[in-house]
Amino acid sequence: MHSSVPSPADRPAHNARWRRACAVFAVAACAALLMACGPRHEAPLTVGTNTWTGYEPLYLARDLGLHNGLPVRLVELGSTTQSMDALRTGRLAMAGLTLDEVLTLVQEGVPLKVVWVVDISKGADALVAGSGISGLADLRGRKVGVEQTAVGAYMLNAALGKAGLRSGDITVVPLPLDEHLAAWREGEVDALVTFDPVLQGLRGRGAQVLFDSSDIPGEIVDVLVARQEALDCCTPRIAQLLDAHQRALDHLRTARADALQRMAPRLGLTPTEMDAALNGIDLPDAAANRALLSGPEARLATSAQRMAHTMFDQGLLQRPVGVATLIDDRFVRGSKP
Incomplete structure (x- = not known):
């Protein structure tokens, strides 16, 4: 059975290799410690x-x-x-x-x-209409665009209720917010349930506010x-x-x-x-x-x-x-x- 102990002639080389291995291990350990103690990346x-x-x-x-x-x-x-x-x-x-x-x-x-x-909101959400519609009652039989969201439905129901109308009295046109201005320009709807900043643009194009969130304060x-x-x-x-x-x-x-x-x-x-x-x-x-x-x-x-x-x-x-x-x-x- 051969001994694993190095001979005297081999010991200097063996010791040098051991010192290098220890040095590498020490550097790696320090790096790991610094990483553990340093700031960790946080997902935003x-x-x-x-x-x-x-x-x-x-x-x-x-x-x-x-x-x-x-x-x-x-x-x-x-x-x-x-x-x-x-x-x-x-x-x-x-x-x-x-x-x-x-x-x-x-x-x-x-x-x-x-x-x-x-x-x-105290007016920034509104139902607006174009020419020929002077009041909520005039919405009967008209096309009303509205975003398919709870707030859109809530605003529309509140406006119709104020005029004694129901959803069956109008034609509801589902419209995402980013299509409101285009639908208005193209005449695809007679009225819109919308909100700022689109509301400001529509008012600049002559839209009249028939009902807004100030009519249902705090809602x-x-x-x-x-x-x-x-x-x-x-x-x-x-x-x-x-x-x-x-x-x-x-x-x-x-x-x-x-x-x-x-x-x-x-x-x-x-x-x-x-x-x-x-x-x-x-x-x-x-x-x-x-x-x-x-x-x-x-x-x-x-x-x-x-x-x-x-x-x-x-x-x-x-x-x-x-x-x-x-x-x-x-x-x-x-x-x-």
Whole structure:
């Protein structure tokens, strides 16, 4: 049996190889330790929105550099339908939706919580008509374009109800938002249920507002929702996103002209049109959000329950939806005045 111990002549080479092996091992170990202790790559928090005036402060925050260094990615989608589909499948962690759209997803079992009220429409959603239609009653027998979303149906039903009409009294033309202007130009519809920034463009082309969200105050509310897994893993990032949003609102209040110049191009509006569009919504600050979302008497919970009943009665929900667990108020409880 041969011994594995090197002979005296072989020992210098053997020792050199051993020292080199130890050095390589030490370098590798240090590198692994540095990688473990260094910053890890974080997948960005994906936040989806459609094109809507009320969501622009989120993009203003990004434009002001308030998202720099934050693992957050804003994803602009063509419609709320796309936002809802992405939330269903988990491709988005968060999204901006109207309250009725949130109720629709909750009914389907999508694990969502409302974390912030972004805006309350007070005229930025409207039913508009062209010449020859002077009132809601004149819509009978006419073609009315509307996006196939819960808020579109809710607005249309409210407008028709005010005139004593039903959906069977008109011809409903399903139209995605990005086709509204073209349909109007081509005369494919007599009236449209739409919202800013498209509303501003239609008014510039002579459209008359017959009904808007100021006729149903507090009903059309846009909120930020988060999937439950995002709340479980990413609370600090959500808090940072909302802090940047509040700082953008502060900039809008204190440097409005600059903010309008920054926001208008994204929506294809002039600063004057952007100003008019913003006048059609309320943008709740941190204090207003606390009143809306926190405590047993949270105002949004009351509004959501009323809306859920209305949607169920109108066939927009297949079953009653409870709102007791709809809101997560941890972010408004921790926000600054």
